[in-house]
Amino acid sequence: MHKEEQFRTYRGYALLEQEIGALTPSMEDYLEMIYRLTEKNGYTRIQELAAALNVQPSSATKMVQRLAEGNYLIYEKYGVIKLTPLGDQMGKRLLARHNTLVEFLKMIGATSHLLEDTERIEHNVSQETLTCISRLVHFFREHPTWLKAYQEYCTRFSQRSKL
Amino acid sequence: MHKEEQFRTYRGYALLEQEIGALTPSMEDYLEMIYRLTEKNGYTRIQELAAALNVQPSSATKMVQRLAEGNYLIYEKYGVIKLTPLGDQMGKRLLARHNTLVEFLKMIGATSHLLEDTERIEHNVSQETLTCISRLVHFFREHPTWLKAYQEYCTRFSQRSKL
DNA sequence: CATTGAATTTAGGAGCGTCTAACTTTTTTA
DNA sequence: TAAAAAAGTTAGACGCTCCTAAATTCAATG
Numbered sequence: 326m327h328k329e330e331q332f333r334t335y336r337g338y339a340l341l342e343q344e345i346g347a348l349t350p351s352m353e354d355y356l357e358m359i360y361r362l363t364e365k366n367g368y369t370r371i372q373e374l375a376a377a378l379n380v381q382p383s384s385a386t387k388m389v390q391r392l393a394e395g396n397y398l399i400y401e402k403y404g405v406i407k408l409t410p411l412g413d414q415m416g417k418r419l420l421a422r423h424n425t426l427v428e429f430l431k432m433i434g435a436t437s438h439l440l441e442d443t444e445r446i447e448h449n450v451s452q453e454t455l456t457c458i459s460r461l462v463h464f465f466r467e468h469p470t471w472l473k474a475y476q477e478y479c480t481r482f483s484q485r486s487k488l
Numbered sequence: 489m490h491k492e493e494q495f496r497t498y499r500g501y502a503l504l505e506q507e508i509g510a511l512t513p514s515m516e517d518y519l520e521m522i523y524r525l526t527e528k529n530g531y532t533r534i535q536e537l538a539a540a541l542n543v544q545p546s547s548a549t550k551m552v553q554r555l556a557e558g559n560y561l562i563y564e565k566y567g568v569i570k571l572t573p574l575g576d577q578m579g580k581r582l583l584a585r586h587n588t589l590v591e592f593l594k595m596i597g598a599t600s601h602l603l604e605d606t607e608r609i610e611h612n613v614s615q616e617t618l619t620c621i622s623r624l625v626h627f628f629r630e631h632p633t634w635l636k637a638y639q640e641y642c643t644r645f646s647q648r649s650k651l
Numbered sequence: 652c653a654t655t656g657a658a659t660t661t662a663g664g665a666g667c668g669t670c671t672a673a674c675t676t677t678t679t680t681a
Numbered sequence: 682t683a684a685a686a687a688a689g690t691t692a693g694a695c696g697c698t699c700c701t702a703a704a705t706t707c708a709a710t711g
Binding site: 331332333334335336337338350351353354355358377378379380430433434435437438440441442444445446448449450451453454456457458460461463464467468471474475478479482 | 494495496497498499500501513514516517518521540541542543593596597598600601603604605607608609611612613614616617619620621623624626627630631634637638641642645
């Protein structure tokens, strides 16, 4: 009746993804950051990466080695990190996804945990959902009046809850 | 300059949460499901829970023991699972969060991975963001014309991309 | 009430992603 | 160019959550 057989735990979905060879959330984080850091000079280094992500260099080394195995980047011991075409493409997509979510959250007024919410949500959104969100952003951009109406609606709401 | 020091990996945020004693995503999944299953009879059992979440009974046992330690539920070996007031309150909140996200995703047309996206996003949304999303849902409910406008906007979009 | 079968628990192992500590390599500096 | 400092690697440990296999307890049946 309730078709509840389909439910999985959070971990369960993560394991499913693994099976189909997808990037883990952490791999996505590293790749996205490498893409950012790479924009300036065409490469980045372990330390810069580790600092940007708030992890220890040893963690960065390990992950970079994994990403190199997956052909997302070129890396030799003690050397420089460069993206392959595959990694570059992936990084671009990850960054675009990130930015779409930032725009969306800003738009709806969810700004105080903006970075954290984005970082956490981005790994958990299907392509389809991302497309819908992107359209919503564009829609409101093209109809600023309605966006304003929403924002006023929010203001009224929060004043009411102060009573 | 770029204030990138604040970035963390997905794992990094998870570890931060642990430190402040929050529930892990998996704990939330179990609690939410126990809440659902409990609605009917006031209790549930290991097996029912495991089946509903697509995990092995041994995994469910372990987690239930952890949740019992955290005072979210009452459980004795080989017995029945019942929520404490704390667990009940938490479960209610988790389910409400789940439902809010479902409504939102439906509204924007992200329906083909509805369950999975919801399950994955729900653990990663701050209270503030959830509030904003909830308001957006209510806003569109009160202004069905604008919702329809958005949906038509989407239709136009997808037709364009078919060309 | 003894047996059988279902439900549950325990024990132990695996992968992920983090850490610390110790070691190695590279770079800088004097 | 030799010593010191910085950068990077390796090894080993930990917690989370899952699994399988084996042991245990409970419930049902004859």
